[in-house]
Amino acid sequence: MTTSDSTPTGDGQPLVRALNVMKSFHGNEVLKGIDLDVERGQVVCLLGPSGSGKTTFLRCINQLESIDGGRIWVDGDLVGYRDDKGQLHHLNDKQVAAQRREIGMVFQRFNLFPHMTALENICEAPIQVRGVDRKKARERALDLLKQVGLGDKPAAYPAQLSGGQQQRVAIARALAMDPKLMLFDEPTSALDPELVGDVLKVMRDLADQGMTMIVVTHEMGFARDVADHVVFMDGGVVVEQGRPADVINNPQHERTRSFLKRMRTEDEEAAADAAAAAEG
């Protein structure tokens, strides 16, 4: 697509730029002007208490929700609209779909297609959307399954896989479209604790390969080690953001501090539980 001169992103500029993004549900203001830049190859972790609007913001980026105000650009393209000399026009369904296929999304509850095997789940979009040749799509899907550590499971249906395995298939499914950007919405919070590590490892590998990622997570360890940039949201606004070491170890705002403290207590409780279970 063409980039108009007002476009704030492009080569050498952020892959994602959100400016003053606003969203309400039936008069309930959920996003109150979010600003966020994501550089190419960066991993950005979104932290924040329940109801702060993290999921909503991610869904706005790939247009599962429409925004009421502000603008989002991905790779230089205005998301959801065409800007004709200051007048916005809605994109049609086809153009929306074209924008979405450049963005991979991983859901909290996996949302694999239950009537298809792991391999079919991964092949589906490349074949149906990109028109990739069946044989090539299968080969690529097998490679991706290996990459997420499930090379032996191509024929398994989602119901035959553990939650952690399902989430890794879901990541492979998103990667099969060769997205520029990956969005993760609490990818490990529906998982039993012992399955979280496998999924986080796949995400770490992906980060190491240079994938641009926006990750909503409560895994502080992951945010601290993998993220280049951490954003703390509360009540629909970005309260504070910066390098993980600064935000997590030395938060400036009271709200960030109390949230992190609560997370830490829960982590310790979970660790204590695990230790108790191991002993018992």
Next chain:
Amino acid sequence: MTTPTTDDRPGLIDARPVPHPGRWVALAIIVILIAMMISSFVTNPRWDFAKAFEIMVQTPVLEGLVKGTIVGTIGAMVIGIIGGVLIAILRLSTNPVLRGVSFVYTWFFRGIPRLVLLAMIGSGIGFLYSKVDFGVPFGQQFASWLGLSQDFTFFTLNVNQFSSTLLAGIVGLGLSEAAYMAEIARAGILSVDKGQAEAAAALGMSRGKAMRRIVLPQAMRVIVPPTGNEAIAMVKDTSLLSAIPIITELFYQTSAIGNRTLLIMPAFVAATIWYLLIGSVMMVGQYFLEKRFGRGFGTKPTNKRFARPAGAGGA
């Protein structure tokens, strides 16, 4: 009661089952009833099963069975299922005009009895419009205003000829069935988790493709069982085709023979046996369809635990 000491470790379980005397009583009653029925079949000459079997294989009966009943059912169900799914999709569309069209369709065709609908198609419509021209809307009116020789009619259907054919009957039953199938399909589509369509959309699939490839195949699991019901009901409703009137149909033919030969009961028995046979075959078909669309749902989903709700509110 006293708890035994742990030194006395219990072994394998060998327990008597719970007694069910009621089952044995019921079984005895049923056996007696069946014996009485068989004895009446054998001793009452008016049942005359031999004649019933003869009637079953007479040429007009077989012709009626194949054309009116079997072809009629298949045709009406094909129209009904395709039409029903389309109407259900319209009903779930975001376009209020399409939603309205779908609602009115269902309201109308669900509201009128099939017998009345078929009688109307058979004689009423042909009386109102003896022929239907397919062309540019109001083309004939414009042409006569402007005095043109071309009246923009491309194709003419002779309604009087069409309205008494089996095809007209099939279309009538199919239109009526579509109204019921629409509700079944709608329930099926709504039964599929919203996350499925979202996952498809996030992969860049168009809405049509997501519906065809992702949502409908899963909805089929919910759609197939009641559709089997509908199909079996349709087999029986093909007997209404005689209202068109179409007489190449199983029940009309068997009862005609019964009336002519005064073998009234054997004729009914002949029809009953055919209907039961068709119904049985369809149940087998339904079993395989259910298996096909149950793919991936066979094993119980693994226990998904929704761990730790996010930060706030938690102590």
